[in-house]
Amino acid sequence: MSAALNSVLADATARIIERSRPTRAAYLDRIAAATSDRPHRTDLGCANFAHGFAACEAHDKSDLRVSAKPNIAIVSAYNDMLSAHQPLEHFPDVIREAVRAAGGVAQFAGGVPAMCDGVTQGRAGMELSLFSRDVIAMSTAIGLSHDMFDGALLLGVCDKIVPGLVMGALTFGHLPIILVPAGPMTSGIPNKEKARVRQQFAEGKVSREQLLEVEAASYHGPGTCTFYGTANSNQMLMEIMGLHLPGASFVNPGTPMRDALTRAAAQRAVAISPLGSDPTPMAKVIDERAIVNGVVGLLATGGSTNHTLHLVAMAAAAGIKLTWDDFHDLSPVVPLLARVYPNGQADVNHFHAAGGMAFLIGTLLDAGLLHEDVETVAGPGLGRYRREPTLEGGELAWRDGPRASLDPDVLRPVSDPFSPDGGLRMLDGNLGRSVIKISAVKTQHLVIEAPARVFSCQEELAAAFKAGELHRDVVAVVRFQGPKANGMPELHKLTPPLGVLLDLGYQVALVTDGRMSGASGKVPAAIHVTPESAEGGPLARVQDGDIIRLDVDAGTLELLVDPAEFAARPLAPFDAHRSAKGTGRELFGVLRRAVSGAEAGATVFAPDFASV
Template sequence: MHPVVEQVTAALELRSAKRRQRYLQRLAQAAGRTAHQALGCSNLAHALAAQPDDAKLIMKQGGSPHVAIISSYNDLLSAHAPLKDYPERLKVALARAGATSQFAAGVPAMCDGITQGEGGMQLSLFSRDLIAQATAIGLTHGIFDGALYLGVCDKIVPGLLIGALHFGHLPAVFVPAGPMHSGLPNKEKAAVRQRFARGEASRDELLTAELAAYHQAGTCTFYGTANTNQLLMEAMGLHVPGSAFVHPYTPLRDALTDEAARLVAHNSRQGERYLPVGQQIDARALINAVVALLASGGSTNHTLHLPAIARAAGYELSWDDFAALSKVVPLLARVYPNGAADVNQFQAAGGPAWLLRELLDTGLLHDDVTTAAGHGLRAYTREAWLDGEHLAWRELPPQSPARDIVRTAAEPFAEEGGLVLLNGNLGRAILKTSAVDPAYWQIRAHARIFDSEAAVQAAYSAGELQGDLVLVVRFQGPQANGMPELHKLMPLLANMQQAGQRVALVTDGRMSGASGQVSTALHVTPEAAAGGALARLQDGDWLVLDAQHGLLQVELSEQQLAARPLAASSDEMELGFGLEMFGAQRRLVGSAEQGASSLFED
């Protein structure tokens, strides 16, 4: 093992020892119950009332696993539309494995792509915690011996996993649906967006380009948060190996889905080995996820999701862990937005299996972990395929056919990972460097202060954003308005940068996993609404953003900054999106560095 990976893992275990011990004690208490056999007769009768007679008989006799199916299906999200028929297919496959099953819960799933720049985006991050709670509602009936979790996109998979970890005595397998086939290349789509922002493309032209990019069922093809989710599920051993990027509606996808059912039955207490997900997801699995995130240039949203997932498992994962690992983990993949390839091309070049193999061979991942597929992560370094009608796995070639997409650890795209931790008198923030030209990693310029994405757009349209500048968009943190993504700003900033201006963005909000090109300090904590230094900034202040040295600074003395009054947000809640129902989450939510969750008391 690489010594830094060992050190970060050991430090995570040490600082989390008490929290993890309490978690495992709760897990052991829950495991002491015997699922549906412990229910009273009336309780069990309610659970069995709508079941077929053969399932009733099996459950009455006991000794066979009973599996929950939790799904985020809706046909509004292209990535989740293929999940429609999964429950019935899984029930058949579970029956073949000697298990009974029930569809236990549907969880909400919203699309950041649909809500970008709209009021509904303010519910996006909070939906993750609601998904975790909805997962718990399905499982809280206490009749299950394992669970299958069906989900793909941004907040959905982290929410499902947080919910699963609160029922950590149950084995878990996550079941994806796969990406849509490649459409209009992502860089061409982005170019049309930038031309539209400059007034050089019509709305019809923009819509035609967007429809050509997002054109059928399946996950969007860029390497944003949704597809990062899928790679991390492989790195944490929660998938059937090789499931992440196989297309929907194919025989191979069907075979992988059936195998998920077999594995969860196999891993149940009534199967050949008992694998509670709360024991499976330990410090080593969490560090493996961070390493895979860094090596692939994955979404910055996972600097929120992974700490929240870790807390659900009894760990205190910090941004310092990300920063320490980023210094030693090389960048091994170039997938849009930090490259031209999409996830289908990434998969054809070797995909997650290639990445995990290279990281394992270099000692940057823990192989001695327990996964849904067995002991050791090495099973996830092989490619899934159909040998006739049978699911099988084969070794990847030693050299990739596309060195512009994936590299060996001996010849990486960059020596360090794609994320930088910034510190300074403005607080702490995350910056994704893998998609930004190093020429733009440093800037010193006057600040322009805004309290909303819409205000920036209006200033841009009015021609007010001239010269070198650092845009500060504050009151976008979890306490202020739920921490929306500000992806609509990226075409504007990219246009300014291409026109010769030196620009950067500083915000306590989020940015889409598909964003790049411009240096962006994200998730600034403490946020403005919590009295952070962003609330004391004024137009014209000199700001320094330096990714190379990890600095985020306003050129004011400590006394000068403290003497400034705290600004109040001028951005009012948009009506008609149900935001008023989430006031409790805004009051209870933790900091971005702790995962921006309202589910944890400390």
């Protein structure tokens, strides 16, 4: 039995509901207008309808013609270059067979792009990464736009793919939607060893060939990368928000359990369709309570800071106004319960083995730190997610999850957390508002006061490090990295050199209007600074040698310069052409011009979502 809801959680949810009342009501009105008591395909003209089933097998064609059976759309992010999405190649065949067995039809409705931040890290392609989320949302909507479907299964895993799929699907919130993951790759070399060699490479102590051997031993097979970055934070969110089947998030690909869960998702999609036994539209699953549950899950696991953007954008797609202040208000009452790299040495396979999502959700429910009274794709109530899947005689069943952690070095109950709070804070001051993740930052580094060294790109910082110019107390300011400037790329390549400086005993911090994602680790990093420098934000006035004070305890990010002098400074020039050409960036100019600020989700849809 779940405990009474924590009062801070209840108050935060109430504020979100009140703040969102006009936009949520408008969203639900749109969903109601799209809802029908019969399949939409029955309204298609004969030629339209014939186009929709022309390539089907005879029995599927017959079933669709009489409209007696639900038609489930498959939208997939499959490609075989990316390890996380390569396993999805054969999912459509499994799904079609399972849907037929459950009394329905499944059609592949469309593919969405899936790019990898790991491959594009530090390259021009990374400047398309965040925008790919909104492209995926539009691609999802196009796939579902044919009025042929009674529900959908969305196949995707990684960073921008899952938020984009959710945002697109929410515009079809009258349909039931289930997210279907591929699972993490099996464990490779220990994360501590990988991090050690990366820092050695940054110091010039090992060769590129040695580094590549280590990286290849880490990223070595099909499945999601095993560290707890945005991809695996996505999976946690989809489960705790009720869009996965219970226990589906962290099962390795290519296993009997993974195949069984995929078949079960297909069968469940039939059951929750309007023609099924338990109709459950997506708009009923994703409400303010589900969004708050997502924030709690993120805080409790030390998840990716990217979700201070993605959760805001996903919520907005459902007419819900989530703000950074909501993360900040919830963080003090949500303890850190997981230590998964980069917040520890374990990977997500260890987390799963230690009790995984069933234990995490159970202990949070027992402490009143989750809304239990939500709808999910598995049925009413988040308590269903205390259970975990098992195979009994080759058949899928669910059993009670563990009531005690099987490895307290990786996963703990609310009564014995790693930290009393969620480790995600908001900073505010004369440099703007920003996000900082402190779950892996040592206590002595929570307050940094040091001279600034200003860069306009991460390549400049790397060059200064190699030249020995940063071996001192320093706050590295990397500006012109926001969404309007260049698409807000992740700045993972900054982690090793800044980590070296920290290990040498210097006071070091990073301040940027760019992103760090799951790479946010031991170096204190004030990220997503808004307003961004390309729009005249305060970072554009910072100069080398200015003293910056970053104080996590006080929640402040301040430039210690006379206010009048600071206001009188000219803005540093921004070269808008630097990110305008090459690697397809020419096609994204309209998105750079239209995108909202980081606090509004860094999305091109912000004005539309706000006015629905």
